[in-house]
Amino acid sequence: MIFHFGLFLGFQLIGEILARILSLSLPGPVIGMILLAALLLLQPRIGHAIEKTAGGFLSHLSLLFVPAGVGVVQYFDQMSEIGLPLAAAVIGSTVLSIGAGALTFKYVNRFRGVRDETPE
Amino acid sequence: MTEILDIWSYLSEGPLLWLTVTIFAYLIGLGCFNLSGNRPVVNPVLISMVLLSALLELTDTSYATYFEGAQFVHFMLGPATVALAVPLWQNWQRIKESAIPMLAALFVGGTVSMISAVTIGYACGLRGELVLSLIPKAATSPVAIGVSEAIGGLPTLTVALVLITGVVGAIVTTPLLNALGIRDYRGRGLATGIAAHGIGTARAFQVHGTAGAFAGIGMVLNAIFTALIAPVFVHLFF
Numbered sequence: 229m230i231f232h233f234g235l236f237l238g239f240q241l242i243g244e245i246l247a248r249i250l251s252l253s254l255p256g257p258v259i260g261m262i263l264l265a266a267l268l269l270l271q272p273r274i275g276h277a278i279e280k281t282a283g284g285f286l287s288h289l290s291l292l293f294v295p296a297g298v299g300v301v302q303y304f305d306q307m308s309e310i311g312l313p314l315a316a317a318v319i320g321s322t323v324l325s326i327g328a329g330a331l332t333f334k335y336v337n338r339f340r341g342v343r344d345e346t347p348e
Numbered sequence: 349m350t351e352i353l354d355i356w357s358y359l360s361e362g363p364l365l366w367l368t369v370t371i372f373a374y375l376i377g378l379g380c381f382n383l384s385g386n387r388p389v390v391n392p393v394l395i396s397m398v399l400l401s402a403l404l405e406l407t408d409t410s411y412a413t414y415f416e417g418a419q420f421v422h423f424m425l426g427p428a429t430v431a432l433a434v435p436l437w438q439n440w441q442r443i444k445e446s447a448i449p450m451l452a453a454l455f456v457g458g459t460v461s462m463i464s465a466v467t468i469g470y471a472c473g474l475r476g477e478l479v480l481s482l483i484p485k486a487a488t489s490p491v492a493i494g495v496s497e498a499i500g501g502l503p504t505l506t507v508a509l510v511l512i513t514g515v516v517g518a519i520v521t522t523p524l525l526n527a528l529g530i531r532d533y534r535g536r537g538l539a540t541g542i543a544a545h546g547i548g549t550a551r552a553f554q555v556h557g558t559a560g561a562f563a564g565i566g567m568v569l570n571a572i573f574t575a576l577i578a579p580v581f582v583h584l585f586f
Contacts, residue, residue, distance in 0.1 A: 236427035243430070253575040255490035257429035258568055264433035265440075275437050282434035285427075286560070289550035291374045292425045293514065294396045295418035296489070300508045301401035302411045313472030317482050318509055321465035322516045322543050323524060325486060329457025329539030329566075330530045336449035337535075344532040345558075 232281035235274075239264045360409065366417025373399045386554070388522045393547060394515050425546070429488075432549075432568075435561035442558075443565055446534055450562075450569070453535065457542040457566075458573040461486040462581055477502050480582065485509040487574035488545040488567055495574055499582045510545065517544020518551035533558040541566025 243260030246252065252259065268275035307314070334344065359365040376399060377392030384390040404414055415422070436443070443450070465482040474482075481501035484492040489510045496506035521540045530536055537559030540548040545567045553560030 233427065236430040239430045239433075240426045253491070253494055254571060255429075255488065257426040258488070258491075258571055260426075260430040261433045261436070261568070264430055265436045268433060268437035269440060272437075275434065279434050279438065282431040285431050286435070286553055288374075289428055289546065289553060290378075290393050291371070291396075292421055292428055293393050293511065293547050293550070294370055294374055294400070295415060295422040296507070297393055297397040297511050297515070298400045298404070298414065298418070299411055300511045301397060303505075303508050310474065310478060313469055313474045314478070314482070314509065315512070316472050317465045317469035317474070318485065318512050319516050319520075320468045321461050321482075322486070322513050323520055324464045325457045325461035325543035326517060326521055326524055326539045327528055328460040329453040329542045330525055330535045331528065332456040333446075333449045333453040333535030333538055334530055334532065336452045337446075337532075340448065342445075342449075345534060 229281055232278045235264070235278060236260075236282075236285075360407075360413065363417035363420065366409075366414045367420055368417075369403065370396070370400065370418045370421055373403075388519050388551070391515060391519050391551075393518065393550075397515075429546070432564040435557065435564055439558065439561040442534065443562070446562075449535070450538060450565070453538055454542055454566070454569045454573055457539055458486065458570050458577065461543055461570075462574075462578065466585070478505070480586070481505045482509060483578050483581065484574050485513045486543050486545065487571050491571040491575055495578045499579055511547070514544045514547025517548040521548065521551060522555065534562045537562035538566040541568075542570045545570070 239260035240257050241260070242263060243258065244256030246259050247254060247256045304311070337344070373396040374392060377395035380395055381387075381390045381392045400414070404411065462483050465485060466479055469479045469482050477500060480499050481496055483499060483501065484495035484506060487495065487510070489507055492506050492510045493503045496503045517540060521536070521544070525536050525539070533556045537552040537556070540552050540559070541563030544551075549560060549563040549567050552563035
């Protein structure tokens with residue numbers, strides 16, 4: 229368990245270092261994730277060892293956004309004038325983007341003759 | 349009474365109090381979500397945000413003080429992002445098979461997000477840096493901050509917009525995709541990750557492992573897409 233956690237932290241560290249050295253615009257953790265995924269594809273043994281820890285960790289991913297989320301509410305005082313237009317833009321574009329992305333996935337698959345995976 | 353105040357002033361100095369309160373607020377949010385029969389509108393992140401903000405207001409606690417405790421939870425976002433490599437690896441075969449529809453969905457979903465945010469914002473009277481701050485809002489926050497800075501937006505405003513986007517996405521995705529008749533968990537997850545980054549991904553994991561894995565890859569792809577395309581988009585249209 230602590231080894232698994234150390235592995236995640238270690239890859240984050242490598243990601244942060246690479247992001248700085250190569251001045252990439254991607255965040256360190258994202259680079260760390262890509263590198264770890266590459267390692268798991270080469271060494272599935274490690275993947276099988278850490279999948280339980282990762283699953284438990286990711287099942288509470290929502291919790292990790294709470295502290296930053298509380299920060300948003302501190303903004304509300306300043307947002308009285310621009311709040312409504314911003315909310316309209318955020319809600320409208322998020323709905324349109326999810327719909328457009330999912331429909332694209334579906335119809336490109338259909339065009340290629342790939343069947344939908346119907347949920348069990 | 350003075351004793352209680354003494355304890356309060358002792359606790360409010362250290363990180364223990366707000367760290368514990370954050371976790372319990374989340375557990376309350378999760379409890380409400382479960383009690384509602386997992387209705388997406390009863391979003392645990394949103395409930396915790398509201399509860400904690402109200403508590404900070406009531407106790408006259410600054411966000412900086414709160415964050416000294418809550419930062420330990422916040423810090424875990426880094427290793428959790430790295431841990432997304434595991435579902436990526438588990439679903440690698442299916443991700444590879446879906447490469448073409450995935451890239452098409454990324455291009456359409458990512459572009460629609462930027463263009464519609466700018467258009468709606470502009471139509472509602474927003475101008476200048478406020479409109480620019482909206483452009484990277486679908487990307488995960490560290491990418492969005494960097495992009496917002498680079499294109500002349502307000503990075504702090506962008507952070508708030510990113511979080512609100514995530515919560516909105518997590519709430520709307522299930523009813524929206526049901527209404528559109530999209531049942532495939534790969535496409536559902538992917539589109540949610542593209543439009544609503546990690547908070548959308550967290551929601552997708554609540555629904556189904558496949559949806560979660562594809563949402564994770566959607567989040568990563570749109571982080572890359574936004575970093576590359578947003579500056580070009582701004583150059584073309586502003």
